[in-house]
Amino acid sequence: MLIDRYGLSVSTNSEAARDAYVAGCDAVLTAWHGDADHLSRAIAADPAFAVAHAALARARFLQADVAGAREAAARARELAAGTTPREQGHIDALCLAIEGKPVEALAATRAHLTDHPRDAMVASPATGVFGLIGFSGRQGREPEQVEFLEALRPHLADDWWFQAVYAFALEEVGRLDEALDLIERSMAAYPRNAHGAHIKAHVLYEMGEDRRALDYLESWLPDYPRPGLMHCHISWHIALFALIVGDTGRAWQVYEAQVHPGGAWGPALNVATDAPAFLWRAELAGQPRKASLWGEVRDYALKSFPKAGIAFVDVHRALACIAADDQDGIAGIVGELQQRAATGRSPAGDVVPRLAIGLAAYGRGDWPAAISILETALAETVRIGGSRAQRDLVENTLLAAHLKAGRIDQAKALVANHTGRRPSVPVAGLL
Known part of the structure; x- marks a missing residue:
């Protein structure tokens, strides 16, 4: 029996299959393009x-090919009986998430890693801000x-x-110096890691190193294949950093070429x-509204996600309707979100409709209402998922509402409350 990169036995006698599997797993773990091709070669x-x-x-699930992912998961389950107990637990943990059972998947993941703490493929879906923990709503x-990760550190630290x-x-809990040291060591060891480049950008954002982050991503991205899983999101970071440092031309260029639908x-x-x-x-930074772009985004969001269910997406669906002045759309989203919260179907609770209502108040220029709602929701915004950098949208909107309402002292206090963080705040009128 052969072993994978983590020293775990795999039930194949084909070195070609094993090698392609290892390459495919590394591509999944790094969001590098070609993961499905490697894994298809392993299966062949x-x-x-x-x-x-x-x-x-x-790999298919990450690419949002849910039907293809479930087909492959079903085949893995069919074949699991002929594998080792470790592989059976591995397959179960991965497949539960793909089958739409995130709570059961996380429980299976924790149990599996107790006995097999070096099983990175099983650990991976529970990491990051969009993972089983990140989207838990807790x-x-x-x-x-x-x-979760500290329990694995004795086994995977290097x-x-x-x-x-x-x-x-x-980085997400504010331990920035440790985070920077780790991500630089990681990227030095394996530079072709799109997740790693993204993580370094987040660390630098939290440190207020916007120009350094922009220069880093601009130098890293050209070698990353455009079809790569993270290309859009890393491009979003580049556009955002360019906006922060005042290079609005570059920001819009990247948005229109690599971010918009x-x-x-x-x-x-x-x-x-x-x-x-x-x-x-x-717009918070002072750019004029581009109605045609908002209409495009609204149409895309509502077509891609016609129903509520992912809190992080739901807040952004609401945002698109607000800016596109789609009153019926935002009313429908708020009603749906309130119903989900009232019936216990929202892991993030009622903070999701509250955020939608607060953002809508800002959109119609009701600064007191926006301030009142967003202030009370701010501490719970972590429940919607996403990173600190992404959730800063809510805080920056609140900051802008204070400024527009003439509450300068409250705006200054909000910025000063960034304890342990130094992110730039691109909000017009702040200086």
Whole structure:
């Protein structure tokens, strides 16, 4: 029996299948383009290679090919009986998430990693701000993420993939110096890590190193294939950093070429959240509203996500309707979100409709209402998922509402409350 990169036995006697599987797993872990191709080669070399089918399911799921992912997951489950207990647990944990059972998937992941703490493919779906913990809706998900990874640290501390995801978790709780050291070590060991480049950008954002982050991403992105999973989102970071440092021409150039619907390549979740997030932030920074772009974003978001269900996306769907002046659209979204919260179907609770209502108040120029609602919702915004950098949209909107209402002291206090953080705040009128 052969072993993978983490020293774990895999049920195949084909070295070609094993090598392609390892390459495919590394591509999944780094969001590098070609993961499905590598895994398809592994399966072609050994059609009964069960964990390769599970990895292919994960790769397809990340690309938002849910039907293809579930087909591969079903095949992995069929083949699992002929594998080791470790591989059976591996397959179960990965497939549960793909089958739409995130709570059960996280429980299975924790149980599996107790016995097999070096199983990075199983750990991966529970990492990051969009993972099983990141999208759990729990108020304490950020320290929970750190705790989850610290249990694996004795077994994976020298691994470049672990260093990157652990750096992200530390950055999100404000341990910035540790995070920067880890992500730089990780990227030095394996530079072709799109997740790693993204994580480094987040660390630098939290440190207020906007120019450094922009220069880094501008130098890193050209070698990343455009069809890569993270191309759209890393481009969004470039556009945002360019906006922050005052290079608005570059910001709009990147948005129109690589972020907006039709220009971006990436999963719908990224496009439907990154595009409205940039347009809204551009307006907060003093750029005029571009109605045609907002209409495009609104149409894309509502077509891609016609129903509520992912809190982070739902807030951005609401944002697109607000800016597009779609009164019926925002009313429908708020009503749907309120119903989900009232019936216990929203893991993030009622903070999602509250944010939509507060952002709508800002959109119609009702500064007192926007301030009242967003202030009370701000502490719970962590429950919608996403990173600190992404959720700054809510705080920056609140800041802009204070400024527009003439509440200068409150605006200054809000900025001063960035304890341990130094992110720039591109809001017109702040200086």
